[in-house]
Amino acid sequence: MNNPLLEKFNTPFDSAPFSKFKNEDYKPAFEEAIKIAKNEIDTIVNNPESPTFENTIEAMELSGELLGRISSIFFNLNSAETNDDIQKIAQEVSPLLSDFGNDVRLNQQLFERIKVVYNQKDSLNLTEEQAYLLEKKYKGFSRNGANLNDEDKNKLREIDKQLSLLSLQFGQNVLAETNNFELVITDEKDLDGLPHYAKEQAKADAEQKNIDGWLITLQAPSFIPFMQYAKNRTLREKLFRANGTKAFQENEFNNEENVKQIVKLRHERAKILGYTTHANYVLEERMAKSPKTVIDFLNDLLIKAKPFAEKEIEELSAFAKELDGIDKLQRWDHGYYAELLKQKKFSFSDEELKPYFQLENVTQGAFDVATKLYGITFKEINNIDKYNEDVTTYEVIDKDGNFLSLLYADFFPRAGKRPGAWMTSFREASNVNGNNKRPHISIVCNFTKPTQDTPSLLTFQEVTTLFHEFGHALHGMLPNTTYESLAGTNVYWDFVELPSQFYENFCYEPEALKLFAKHYKTNEIIPQDLIEKVKASSTFMEGYQTVRQLSFGLLDMAYHANDLKTIDNLQKFEKETFKQTELYPEIENNMMSTSFSHIFQGGYSSGYYSYKWAEVLDADAFALFKETGIFNPVTAQKFYKLLSSGGTVEPMKLYEEFRGQKPNADALLKRAGLSV
Numbered sequence: 001m002n003n004p005l006l007e008k009f010n011t012p013f014d015s016a017p018f019s020k021f022k023n024e025d026y027k028p029a030f031e032e033a034i035k036i037a038k039n040e041i042d043t044i045v046n047n048p049e050s051p052t053f054e055n056t057i058e059a060m061e062l063s064g065e066l067l068g069r070i071s072s073i074f075f076n077l078n079s080a081e082t083n084d085d086i087q088k089i090a091q092e093v094s095p096l097l098s099d100f101g102n103d104v105r106l107n108q109q110l111f112e113r114i115k116v117v118y119n120q121k122d123s124l125n126l127t128e129e130q131a132y133l134l135e136k137k138y139k140g141f142s143r144n145g146a147n148l149n150d151e152d153k154n155k156l157r158e159i160d161k162q163l164s165l166l167s168l169q170f171g172q173n174v175l176a177e178t179n180n181f182e183l184v185i186t187d188e189k190d191l192d193g194l195p196h197y198a199k200e201q202a203k204a205d206a207e208q209k210n211i212d213g214w215l216i217t218l219q220a221p222s223f224i225p226f227m228q229y230a231k232n233r234t235l236r237e238k239l240f241r242a243n244g245t246k247a248f249q250e251n252e253f254n255n256e257e258n259v260k261q262i263v264k265l266r267h268e269r270a271k272i273l274g275y276t277t278h279a280n281y282v283l284e285e286r287m288a289k290s291p292k293t294v295i296d297f298l299n300d301l302l303i304k305a306k307p308f309a310e311k312e313i314e315e316l317s318a319f320a321k322e323l324d325g326i327d328k329l330q331r332w333d334h335g336y337y338a339e340l341l342k343q344k345k346f347s348f349s350d351e352e353l354k355p356y357f358q359l360e361n362v363t364q365g366a367f368d369v370a371t372k373l374y375g376i377t378f379k380e381i382n383n384i385d386k387y388n389e390d391v392t393t394y395e396v397i398d399k400d401g402n403f404l405s406l407l408y409a410d411f412f413p414r415a416g417k418r419p420g421a422w423m424t425s426f427r428e429a430s431n432v433n434g435n436n437k438r439p440h441i442s443i444v445c446n447f448t449k450p451t452q453d454t455p456s457l458l459t460f461q462e463v464t465t466l467f468h469e470f471g472h473a474l475h476g477m478l479p480n481t482t483y484e485s486l487a488g489t490n491v492y493w494d495f496v497e498l499p500s501q502f503y504e505n506f507c508y509e510p511e512a513l514k515l516f517a518k519h520y521k522t523n524e525i526i527p528q529d530l531i532e533k534v535k536a537s538s539t540f541m542e543g544y545q546t547v548r549q550l551s552f553g554l555l556d557m558a559y560h561a562n563d564l565k566t567i568d569n570l571q572k573f574e575k576e577t578f579k580q581t582e583l584y585p586e587i588e589n590n591m592m593s594t595s596f597s598h599i600f601q602g603g604y605s606s607g608y609y610s611y612k613w614a615e616v617l618d619a620d621a622f623a624l625f626k627e628t629g630i631f632n633p634v635t636a637q638k639f640y641k642l643l644s645s646g647g648t649v650e651p652m653k654l655y656e657e658f659r660g661q662k663p664n665a666d667a668l669l670k671r672a673g674l675s676v
């Protein structure tokens with residue numbers, strides 16, 4: 001049987017020959033590749049020679065190559081070019097992949113070999129990258145309990161099972177409570193203030209449920225515009241209160257006990273593994289490293305941001321009082337009056353900006369900035385396969401003329417592509433034993449398509465999105481490292497958004513904008529006062545937003561960085577924690593924790609601070625460029641080093657090498673207008 005997914009590609013750059021793949025090829029290819037990967041692991045385990053870095057750690061790193069190649073292709077297509085068949089295959093192969101992953105993770109014989117190497121690590125003369133790889137492979141097992149005795153292993157397994165059920169239950173309850181609430185509107189006057197699209201949505205939601213009139217729900221696309229635009233204060237309050245009692249009512253969907261159990265079990269789990277708290281366990285593999293660093297970080301920002309937030313609320317209260325005679329501004333008033341005040345202060349629209357941002361120019365601008373910084377160049381090519389005609393392909397060359405990477409750019413929405421924007425790879429960089437494999441990187445977006453007479457014109461937000469994803473792409477394209485699992489974007493969570501957010505900064509700089517922000521008809525460069533307006537409006541209510549984000553981060557840490565044997569009263573606990581960040585009058589029977597899915601269902605526990613952390617990093621990094629000139633070659637070279645090192649060095653060390661000092665929040669506070 002010949003299956004192109006299993007064969008050598010024999011294509012330019014070894015690029016994926018998409019046109020050869022048929023849907024029926026995937027499942028057998030996965031099965032075969034899993035078999036091969038299993039054999040590779042068995043070979044390592046059964047090696048009669050005593051364990052060495054090469055025959056164990058490096059061999060593990062190199063195993064499963066074919067499986068990795070097939071997985072990348074398949075799951076990238078499932079995101080960008082899917083259909084019913086692909087989705088069905090995804091459901092069939094996902095359990096096979098997770099079974100294989102578990103088999104490796106729980107393979108005690110394999111761990112024993114890793115441990116032998118790990119225990120000799122100081123005498124092995126490893127390079128810094130090799131030492132890092134060894135540490136990572138070892139931790140991959142030890143953090144899952146491989147060092148425990150059988151009794152503790154069983155306890156851990158039992159806890160993990162319970163935790164996954166509890167998270168599932170938590171999510172299902174939030175979903176049920178979200179879906180159970182309906183605000184039916186029969187008098188169109190109650191929709192006053194809502195933009196046309198939001199009314200249409202409310203109408204469509206109602207029709208779908210055979211309801212006469214309009215339907216407002218707690219789903220974000222319905223909830224957010226209503227809170228932001230609806231004039232009717234009573235209905236805003238009703239909707240807000242409903243949202244604040246999600247999974248916190250006396251019914252079967254109440255999440256209070258689930259939260260308590262999750263917090264308790266996470267703590268127990270951490271203790272069994274030898275950590276003081278769950279946060280200590282999580283943060284070991286983050287740039288921040290310890291709960292104290294995170295808590296100090298959040299509190300420090302809070303002290304600085306809160307006075308600004310208070311002043312913003314004062315201004316907003318006065319505005320609401322003057323406009324509508326509101327005596328006591330409430331949380332359900334915030335979004336509505338903030339929107340009105342914003343419109344009053346900064347009157348400009350997307351439509352004014354869009355003519356300056358033709359997609360082709362913006363893409364070329366992202367490339368040109370990289371050329372100016374790093375000397376790398378981009379050449380469009382047509383000699384490799386694409387998975388869709390809309391995709392553009394580029395060959396990326398470094399300053400010495402060496403091939404660096406392939407780049408796929410896939411910009412327009414279509415059926416079969418999920419919404420949003422992301423960067424991914426069809427192949428990651430590695431260079432083991434002279435086998436230099438350069439990466440194949442892809443950025444996928446959903447921008448407005450060109451029409452017969454108008455090219456694709458981007459909103460400013462789309463411009464920053466393109467730069468953001470391209471920043472990730474650079475991280476993926478530039479590696480100068482050995483091992484795939486440490487290359488490019490394979491870095492700690494609280495570090496991975498630095499290259500992407502950093503790159504967004506160029507969208508506000510006249511020196512960069514003049515490269516690409518040209519009117520598509522007149523070629524006129526975007527007027528700087530328009531950019532100043534964009535900047536000013538982007539920091540509107542920044543104090544309030546910052547305090548809110550910090551409050552979530554602090555709540556996350558309150559649950560996970562403490563030895564909480566029991567929480568008697570969840571509401572009391574939450575209110576206590578929120579006290580220092582509260583900017584509005586207290587609301588009875590209002591709860592965030594019971595629907596805080598980020599930390600109780602998703603993977604963000606002890607990680608909510610990462611959003612602000614990454615902002616501090618990108619602002620602090622860009623500040624050095626501002627100081628030295630945004631295209632300063634010496635500064636750029638230092639940042640290139642940071643990007644090309646991927647995850648082979650502790651991120652704090654890498655950052656300090658670039659910056660000459662630890663990151664500090666001053667640049668962010670200044671950019672956000674939160675410093676005096």
Ligand SMILES: [Zn+2]
Pocket residue numbers: 468472497500
């Ligand atoms: Zn990102």
